[in-house]
Amino acid sequence: MSNILWIIIGMGVVTYLPRLLPMVVLKSKIIPPFVQAVLTNVPYAVLGALIIPSVFIIHTGSLLHITVNDFLFGLIGGGVAFITAFLEWNITWVVLSSIAVLVVYHLFV
Amino acid sequence: MLSYQEADQKPTHLLNKGIKSGIPIAIGYVPIALTFGLIAKTTGLNLADTVGMSLFVYAGAAQFMALQMLAAGTTGVEIVLATFIINIRHFLMTASLSERLHEKSLLKRAFVAYGITDETFSVASLQKGEIKALYMAGLLLMAYGSWVVFSGLGFLIGAALPEVLKSSMSIALYAMFIGLIVPSLKKQRKVIALFSIAAVLSALFSLWLSSGWSIVLATVISCVGVEAMIYRKSKSVVGEKHHE
Numbered sequence: 001m002s003n004i005l006w007i008i009i010g011m012g013v014v015t016y017l018p019r020l021l022p023m024v025v026l027k028s029k030i031i032p033p034f035v036q037a038v039l040t041n042v043p044y045a046v047l048g049a050l051i052i053p054s055v056f057i058i059h060t061g062s063l064l065h066i067t068v069n070d071f072l073f074g075l076i077g078g079g080v081a082f083i084t085a086f087l088e089w090n091i092t093w094v095v096l097s098s099i100a101v102l103v104v105y106h107l108f109v
Numbered sequence: 110m111l112s113y114q115e116a117d118q119k120p121t122h123l124l125n126k127g128i129k130s131g132i133p134i135a136i137g138y139v140p141i142a143l144t145f146g147l148i149a150k151t152t153g154l155n156l157a158d159t160v161g162m163s164l165f166v167y168a169g170a171a172q173f174m175a176l177q178m179l180a181a182g183t184t185g186v187e188i189v190l191a192t193f194i195i196n197i198r199h200f201l202m203t204a205s206l207s208e209r210l211h212e213k214s215l216l217k218r219a220f221v222a223y224g225i226t227d228e229t230f231s232v233a234s235l236q237k238g239e240i241k242a243l244y245m246a247g248l249l250l251m252a253y254g255s256w257v258v259f260s261g262l263g264f265l266i267g268a269a270l271p272e273v274l275k276s277s278m279s280i281a282l283y284a285m286f287i288g289l290i291v292p293s294l295k296k297q298r299k300v301i302a303l304f305s306i307a308a309v310l311s312a313l314f315s316l317w318l319s320s321g322w323s324i325v326l327a328t329v330i331s332c333v334g335v336e337a338m339i340y341r342k343s344k345s346v347v348g349e350k351h352h353e
Contacts, residue, residue, distance in 0.1 A: 010189035012165035022204035023222040041332035042205035043234035048307035049327040055283040077280035085291035094288035095133045102277035
């Protein structure tokens with residue numbers, strides 16, 4: 001077997017383990033209420049951490065090398081998503097309208 | 110006649126609901142998977158390795174990192190270790206989702222676990238009510254399908270998508286994340302606190318740490334911190350009442 005195949009298998013195993021373990025171990029309901037509450041909080045916090053700072057550095061990848069163009073790209077695309085989401089549009093339309101506005105923006109810049 | 114709730118639980122309905130919720134993820138994965146396929150080719154992988162990595166690893170950030178490390182001549186052990194570290198955040202997400210997954214069968218839970226990504230987790234968690242394996246299957250069909258198919262297409266016809274469209278489409282997943290969180294931000298002050306504290310910390314940590322670690326740390330501190338504040342407040346309220 002080639003080296004790359006082993007790497008893929010190894011990567012697959014170490015990626016699946018963190019996904020699998022909590023799912024089978026936490027099946028029994030013996031988790032203390034405080035921990036349960038903390039786990040319920042995860043989606044809201046993780047979205048904050050996933051969006052910021054990444055949305056402003058989509059093309060450069062690091063806050064240390066942030067450029068005006070990249071910042072504006074994220075601000076406009078994210079801004080359109082924020083407004084359409086605030087108006088409670090269906091998420092697919094939120095996504096498509098952000099893309100559409102950025103395509104138009106690209107044509108002018 | 111089925112009651113509303115029973116109709117809601119019908120297998121085809123659950124699957125369809127998952128597929129529908131998966132559409133924005135499928136769109137969002139297109140530019141990333143295409144780019145992955147293209148870079149994999151230039152790194153020297155063949156088509157089978159490229160599609161195989163998307164099939165068996167199914168983790169965007171880790172796959173890009175692996176390509177970078179392969180190009181730099183890093184050893185396999187280091188690549189696997191780095192993959193583990195970058196994906197530890199899924200532990201947190203699966204632990205949270207596990208609480209809400211109404212499924213007893215271990216096999217089904219193991220199947221659902223395979224499909225957990227930043228995106229599927231966010232979409233599933235922010236929908237109301239209990240989460241069933243069939244809903245997750247629909248979600249996975251769209252997300253996994255898009256990721257695998259477009260990785261292959263990226264290898265074969267990587268440069269086909271116009272640059273303007275590809276660049277603009279790179280906003281898609283962030284637009285989806287924003288679309289998911291905003292309705293909740295409108296309703297609850299606790300959500301605003303959780304979101305903003307994690308956002309500020311993640312930006313701060315990203316200056317020193319890799320994105321995997323900064324996401325995990327920011328999330329944990331925000332979740333525990335906000336819950337601890339609420340807990341202390343509720344205790345002091347009880348304490349004051351006790352004094353009266």
